Amino acid sequence: MNPIIETKNLTIAFGGHTAVDGVNFTVPANHFKSIIGPNGAGKTTFFNLLSGQLSPTKGKVMLKGEDITKLSPTARTRKGIGRSFQITNVFPNLTVLENVRLAVQSVAGVRYQMFKHFRKYRQFEEKAQEILSLVLLENKASAVAKNLAHGEKRKLEIAMLLALEPEVLLLDEPTAGMSLEDVPAILEVIKKIKADGNRTIILIEHKMDMILDLSDSVMVLFNGRLLADGTPEEIMNNETVQSAYLGGLYDDTAS
Numbered sequence: 001m002n003p004i005i006e007t008k009n010l011t012i013a014f015g016g017h018t019a020v021d022g023v024n025f026t027v028p029a030n031h032f033k034s035i036i037g038p039n040g041a042g043k044t045t046f047f048n049l050l051s052g053q054l055s056p057t058k059g060k061v062m063l064k065g066e067d068i069t070k071l072s073p074t075a076r077t078r079k080g081i082g083r084s085f086q087i088t089n090v091f092p093n094l095t096v097l098e099n100v101r102l103a104v105q106s107v108a109g110v111r112y113q114m115f116k117h118f119r120k121y122r123q124f125e126e127k128a129q130e131i132l133s134l135v136l137l138e139n140k141a142s143a144v145a146k147n148l149a150h151g152e153k154r155k156l157e158i159a160m161l162l163a164l165e166p167e168v169l170l171l172d173e174p175t176a177g178m179s180l181e182d183v184p185a186i187l188e189v190i191k192k193i194k195a196d197g198n199r200t201i202i203l204i205e206h207k208m209d210m211i212l213d214l215s216d217s218v219m220v221l222f223n224g225r226l227l228a229d230g231t232p233e234e235i236m237n238n239e240t241v242q243s244a245y246l247g248g249l250y251d252d253t254a255s
C-alpha cells in the first residue's frame, strides 16, 4: 500500500543535541498510528517537522510521494496535514456553531454574506452541525465559546480542525492538562473520528494504556530515535520497549 505520509532519515539537532535522530516512518492512508515515548523523547519535535513548524537538519518528509520538506506550515495545511494547535482563530464571543461554521466557510473561501449566499450559508451550517455531532458537541452548539469547560474547548478545537478537512490529522496529546473525568469524552471523540473513516490519524500520547485499543500501530521514540514500531501487541511484548520505556525510565508525572 502506498504511504500517505513518510519520513526518510528525519533528523534535527538543536546545538549539540539531536532531538530527532534519523527517523524513518511510514503511514498508510486511513491508518491510526500512535507515537509514544518518555518526556523529551522528541515526539513534539517530530510533529513540528511533519507540520512544518521546524525544518530538519537532514532528511525528508513526504506526503503522497511528494517531497514537502521545504513547504511552509500553511502550504502543508492546504495539502491536507491538519494539526490541532494551528487553530488560533477561535472567536471567544461567538457560539460554538458560529465558530465551526466560519471554519467551514474559510475552507470554501466564501465571505460571510448571509443574504447573497443564503443557500450556501445553510450548507455551511449543516456541515458545521455534522462536525459538531462527530465531536459530541452538538448539545453545546449555541453556547458562547468562552463559556465552555476545558474539555469542551478541546472538542471545539478538534471540530475546527476537522472543518479544514485534513487527510492527515496530527493530534498532540489531546488529553493533556485535562481532568481525569474529561479524558473518556475526548477518547470517545477520537474513536468516532476514526470510525468516520477516510482520515489518517497520528496521535502523540504519553499514556500507553489509553491508545492500545485505538491504534493500528504504535511507534516508540526514545532519545530522538525510533526504538520500535509495530502493532500494539508487538510493542507491548517488545523487550527493548519494556526495559527502556516501561521499566522505570518513564516519567508519568509530567505533562
Ligand SMILES: Nc1ncnc2c1ncn2[C@@H]1O[C@H](COP(=O)(O)OP(=O)(O)OP(=O)(O)O)[C@@H](O)[C@H]1O
Pocket (backbone or CB within 6 Å): 014, 019, 037, 038, 039, 040, 041, 042, 043, 044, 045, 046, 206, 255
Ligand atoms: N526549539 C528547541 N530548542 C532547543 N531544544 C529543543 C527545542 N525543542 C525541543 N528541544 C529539545 O528536544 C528534546 C525533545 O523535545 P520534545 O518536546 O520533542 O519531546 P517530547 O517527546 O515531545 O516530550 P514531552 O512528552 O515532554 O512533550 C528535548 O530535550 C527538548 O528540550
